[in-house]
Amino acid sequence: MTIRLTDVHKTYRVGEVANHVLQGVSCTIEAGDYVALMGASGSGKSTLLNIIGGLDTDFDGEVTVCGQVLKRMGDRELSRFRNRTVSFVFQQFHLLPHLPVVDNVMMPSWFDPDRSQLDLHDRARQVLAQVGLAHKAGSTANHLSGGEKQRVAIARAIFNAPQVLLCDEPTGALDSKTGDMVMQVFEELHAKTRDMTLIMVTHAESIAQRCRRIIRISDGAILSGDA
Amino acid sequence: MSLWRTIWAVWGNIRRNRRSFVMASVGLVVGVATGTFFVALGAGVQTKVLNRIYPVNQIEVEPKTVGLMGIREQVLSNDRLGKEMVREFSALPGVTRVYPKLRSKLQARLWGGKSLFGYDARTEAFFDGLDAALLAPELRQVERVEEKRRRRALKRRRTVVCKRDEDCPLGQGCEAETCVDTEYWKRFEHRGIQVPCDAGKTGDAFCPPGTTCSAGVCSTACSGAGTCGAGEACVVDPLCTSPGATGADSERTCAKVCRPSCTPAEGCADAHLTCVATSGGESVCAPTECRLADPRRQLSDRPSDWRGEVVGVCGNGVPWGDPACEFTTCPRGTYCAGRSITHKVGFCEQPVPVLLSPFLIEIFNSSVAESLGLQRLDGVDTLLGFQFRLLFGDSYFADDLPTEVQAAKRAEIVGFSNKALDFGVTMPIDYVRAINARYKGREAAKQFSTFILETEGNEDVAGLIAAVEERGFQLARKSSDARKAADLLFILTAIFAFISIVIAAVAAVNIANTFLMIIAERRYEIGIMRAVGATRADIRRLIIFEAVSLGVFGGAVGELVSFGLSRVVNHLATDHLEVAISKPDDFFVYEPAMLAGAIGIAVLFCIVGALVPAQRAATTDPAVVLTS
Ligand SMILES: Nc1ncnc2c1ncn2[C@@H]1O[C@H](COP(=O)(O)OP(=O)(O)OP(=O)(O)O)[C@@H](O)[C@H]1O
Ligand SMILES: [Mg+2]
Numbered sequence: 001m002t003i004r005l006t007d008v009h010k011t012y013r014v015g016e017v018a019n020h021v022l023q024g025v026s027c028t029i030e031a032g033d034y035v036a037l038m039g040a041s042g043s044g045k046s047t048l049l050n051i052i053g054g055l056d057t058d059f060d061g062e063v064t065v066c067g068q069v070l071k072r073m074g075d076r077e078l079s080r081f082r083n084r085t086v087s088f089v090f091q092q093f094h095l096l097p098h099l100p101v102v103d104n105v106m107m108p109s110w111f112d113p114d115r116s117q118l119d120l121h122d123r124a125r126q127v128l129a130q131v132g133l134a135h136k137a138g139s140t141a142n143h144l145s146g147g148e149k150q151r152v153a154i155a156r157a158i159f160n161a162p163q164v165l166l167c168d169e170p171t172g173a174l175d176s177k178t179g180d181m182v183m184q185v186f187e188e189l190h191a192k193t194r195d196m197t198l199i200m201v202t203h204a205e206s207i208a209q210r211c212r213r214i215i216r217i218s219d220g221a222i223l224s225g226d227a
Numbered sequence: 228m229s230l231w232r233t234i235w236a237v238w239g240n241i242r243r244n245r246r247s248f249v250m251a252s253v254g255l256v257v258g259v260a261t262g263t264f265f266v267a268l269g270a271g272v273q274t275k276v277l278n279r280i281y282p283v284n285q286i287e288v289e290p291k292t293v294g295l296m297g298i299r300e301q302v303l304s305n306d307r308l309g310k311e312m313v314r315e316f317s318a319l320p321g322v323t324r325v326y327p328k329l330r331s332k333l334q335a336r337l338w339g340g341k342s343l344f345g346y347d348a349r350t351e352a353f354f355d356g357l358d359a360a361l362l363a364p365e366l367r368q369v370e371r372v373e374e375k376r377r378r379r380a381l382k383r384r385r386t387v388v389c390k391r392d393e394d395c396p397l398g399q400g401c402e403a404e405t406c407v408d409t410e411y412w413k414r415f416e417h418r419g420i421q422v423p424c425d426a427g428k429t430g431d432a433f434c435p436p437g438t439t440c441s442a443g444v445c446s447t448a449c450s451g452a453g454t455c456g457a458g459e460a461c462v463v464d465p466l467c468t469s470p471g472a473t474g475a476d477s478e479r480t481c482a483k484v485c486r487p488s489c490t491p492a493e494g495c496a497d498a499h500l501t502c503v504a505t506s507g508g509e510s511v512c513a514p515t516e517c518r519l520a521d522p523r524r525q526l527s528d529r530p531s532d533w534r535g536e537v538v539g540v541c542g543n544g545v546p547w548g549d550p551a552c553e554f555t556t557c558p559r560g561t562y563c564a565g566r567s568i569t570h571k572v573g574f575c576e577q578p579v580p581v582l583l584s585p586f587l588i589e590i591f592n593s594s595v596a597e598s599l600g601l602q603r604l605d606g607v608d609t610l611l612g613f614q615f616r617l618l619f620g621d622s623y624f625a626d627d628l629p630t631e632v633q634a635a636k637r638a639e640i641v642g643f644s645n646k647a648l649d650f651g652v653t654m655p656i657d658y659v660r661a662i663n664a665r666y667k668g669r670e671a672a673k674q675f676s677t678f679i680l681e682t683e684g685n686e687d688v689a690g691l692i693a694a695v696e697e698r699g700f701q702l703a704r705k706s707s708d709a710r711k712a713a714d715l716l717f718i719l720t721a722i723f724a725f726i727s728i729v730i731a732a733v734a735a736v737n738i739a740n741t742f743l744m745i746i747a748e749r750r751y752e753i754g755i756m757r758a759v760g761a762t763r764a765d766i767r768r769l770i771i772f773e774a775v776s777l778g779v780f781g782g783a784v785g786e787l788v789s790f791g792l793s794r795v796v797n798h799l800a801t802d803h804l805e806v807a808i809s810k811p812d813d814f815f816v817y818e819p820a821m822l823a824g825a826i827g828i829a830v831l832f833c834i835v836g837a838l839v840p841a842q843r844a845a846t847t848d849p850a851v852v853l854t855s
Contacts, residue, residue, distance in 0.1 A: 050850040055758060075763050083760025094755040098243050110232050111760035137653055156759070168854060 002031040002164060002197045003052060008061035010047055016140045021047050022059070023220035031163070034190050036208035045201045046168050048217070053086045053166045066163050078160045083111050087157035089167040093149040097142035101133065101152050104141050108160045120185035127155040131185050147178030154185055161193075166185070167200040171207065183207060228765040237772045244745055251741035252781035254734025255829050259785025262727030263825045264792055267815040269720030273713060275811035280645045281709035283685040286329070286692065288700040289677040303699040308674040316680055319694050321687030327675035328553050329356040329659045333666040334622030337638070337652070339501040341528060341613025344601045346678050351623050353651030354581070356543045356659030359416050361679065362582065366412035367641040370611070379408055392498055394557045411611045411641040414580045417657035418497060420636065421514055421574045422665045426480035435664040439649050441482035442466035442573075444514070445568075445661070448482050455485035462486055462505045486511035499561045499575045501540070515575040517563035522571050525635040526616065527565070533637075535563025537575065568633045578614055578639035581652040619662060628666070646679070661781070677703050730855045738777065738836035742770065746844040754845055754852035763845040774837030778830030785829065786822055795803040
């Protein structure tokens with residue numbers, strides 16, 4: 001199995017007020033699964049995703065991703081984990097607007113000392129072709145449309161061939177037509193790379209239905225879908 | 228993150244934030260510009276102005292004096308100021324050479340300058356003597372000898388073969404049997420003046436140390452072969468048997484004296500000497516006796532008046548005393564100097580080479596020339612070779628000596644030196660020794676007034692001053708002034724350097740602020756970099772590298788500004804500063820170490836300014852930034 005959460009608790013403290021967002025979340029997700037994560041706004045979906053992705057280590061409980069126990073990792077190891085093992089796609093794309101598309105896609109390689117510099121461009125073109133944007137490689141990122149930006153973000157996310165792809169409402173900022181196109185990209189990806197686990201936060205039931213499995217979260221705990 | 232990747236990313240960031248980058252660097256540029264400007268100016272003034280007046284590795288010391296009821300009394304006894312003291316100083320640790328200085332101890336006047344000003348200027352003359360060897364390098368530099376030679380080498384001229392200066396055209400002299408342009412610095416050496424004496428009355432008491440009274444003049448005595456210097460012979464004074472009668476019989480005491488050897492065919496190198504055969508059959512160079520129609524002609528302005536006529540030789544070869552004798556004048560470059568201003572007879576002598584202080588010219592130009600309606604002097608070249616008269620024993624201030632001992636000598640300006648007397652002239656020390664002996668007795672010629680001590684480097688000087696003070700000496704005014712000026716300059720430079728560092732420190736606060744702003748703008752970027760694998764150290768390094776670039780950029784621009792400013796100041800100084808000779812072309816010294824240091828300090832301040840922003844950037848929580 002790829003991901004295992006055991007009794008995960010997360011509390012945000014803002015001044016005196018404590019917000020128990022996650023109250024004992026436990027679940028496992030197998031390798032190669034394609035999971036939709038659903039729940040009301042503020043139910044802690046993004047929080048959970050950040051914990052799985054190693055962006056947030058300030059939680060209680062145990063999280064194991066691809067055999068790595070996140071609680072025990074230091075900044076260096078965590079950074080490496082985010083670089084090689086998991087990847088994020090955000091609702092707001094978060095590209096570096098001043099850089100060309102190809103440099104945005106290659107960004108993970110900046111922080112990857114083992115990477116041979118020679119095949120970077122080939123790899124960038126390859127992943128851009130995968131998201132159908134080979135022709136945009138030279139454009140500057142902020143000249144792209146929203147759908148294109150999100151596809152570049154996906155290309156960036158799969159550049160280092162991660163084992164887990166974490167998507168936080170990837171279509172949330174797009175209209176339904178372009179959102180559909182982006183979803184198609186995900187489906188192709190899932191079909192092609194069978195062992196890559198895909199977790200997608202979404203509010204749209206229609207999108208969730210396209211996934212293999214739906215996990216619903218409510219009041220800080222998993223409601224259903226842990227089958 | 229690899230170094231190249233970091234540099235590439237930093238470069239991209241700088242390009243994106245050009246404006247804030249430039250704004251942040253303004254304070255730094257100002258700081259570095261002021262700092263390097265004043266440090267370079269301080270270094271320039273030290274090496275190009277102060278060191279020329281008084282080199283850092285030289286001090287001048289004089290006997291300590293104490294005030295006693297308004298009169299300053301010397302602590303040391305006079306007999307401590309002789310040669311032994313030179314030896315004692317030479318033995319002090321760190322001292323490489325000792326140059327004694329001798330001041331004139333009698334009243335004198337000088338006048339001349341008709342060809343320059345239109346009428347004769349007259350003034351009291353003060354003079355002192357210095358070892359010629361000490362001054363040669365400085366004289367060459369001021370005369371720009373190397374430049375002269377290079378210019379001369381460019382326009383190749385026909386070489387004229389010669390034996391002595393007279394064989395050459397005007398403005399040239401004989402050297403290694405060819406005529407070459409006159410280089411005045413070479414003339415600053417002792418060529419000898421004849422010191423009259425009266426063996427019957429005073430013996431050797433008024434002859435310079437090491438000389439004896441023979442045939443009415445002081446000469447170096449000897450006892451036999453080998454007691455004279457190289458190239459000299461010990462002979463019965465040829466003046467005793469010379470056909471011209473120079474003085475009373477009582478002056479005709481004959482001694483054996485040292486004279487340079489010569490051959491009648493070659494003659495003597497010095498224009499004022501004549502090669503004569505002695506009774507012993509040897510040929511030696513002896514002073515050339517001459518006489519004047521009227522002793523007052525010595526004070527005349529016309530060269531024909533003071534050339535005189537040579538005694539003992541007829542131009543047409545007939546024996547001396549023959550009525551058909553055609554008289555010859557003193558050779559070119561010499562004049563007939565009477566034994567005193569009342570004597571008709573004397574010797575052909577070369578003018579006394581003297582040096583002036585550049586300050587004298589500056590003072591002349593800035594105040595004297597204007598108030599007296601005289602022409603300003605333009606630099607060195609107009610005055611080189613200029614001649615005037617010195618009258619020993621005559622004074623505006625003190626009582627005159629009897630006219631029969633007053634003597635007139637011609638003097639020729641051969642150079643400028645900052646070690647020369649500020650108000651007066653400086654000549655090779657042997658002249659002063661001879662003149663002091665002539666008028667004040669042998670003892671007055673033995674005691675030096677001050678000593679210039681030369682050391683290996685500046686480091687030795689402080690200890691040396693202490694050692695010298697223990698021996699009853701103190702720094703001479705000019706030397707202590709130089710040290711005070713150097714200290715003051717150092718303090719001023721330090722103050723300005725400190726101010727510039729304060730400016731840079733304030734700039735660092737500004738830089739910190741700018742960086743805080745920049746990282747706030749870039750927080751998504753930083754978050755995404757963290758999300759795709761950047762460590763905290765990667766982020767910190769990006770910011771620090773950016774700060775380093777800012778430091779290098781601000782430092783380099785500051786230095787360029789400073790350098791540009793220095794050119795402007797130099798230009799203004801050339802146009803508007805009213806000093807003639809001690810003014811350098813460039814008042815600034817930019818040393819590579821100083822430039823590197825300034826950039827180093829700029830970088831350091833940038834790093835300090837960027838530390839807090841870098842830390843804040845590194846600890847940005849990507850989860851918060853990216854999911855809100
Ligand atoms: N950095 C934070 N500090 C304090 N509270 C936070 C922080 N991040 C999230 N929260 C709170 O935690 C709760 C869960 O937030 P989270 O972003 O995980 O919800 P979500 O399910 O992703 O909601 P949405 O569907 O609106 O994106 C919310 O109530 C939110 O206010
Ligand atoms: Mg969310």
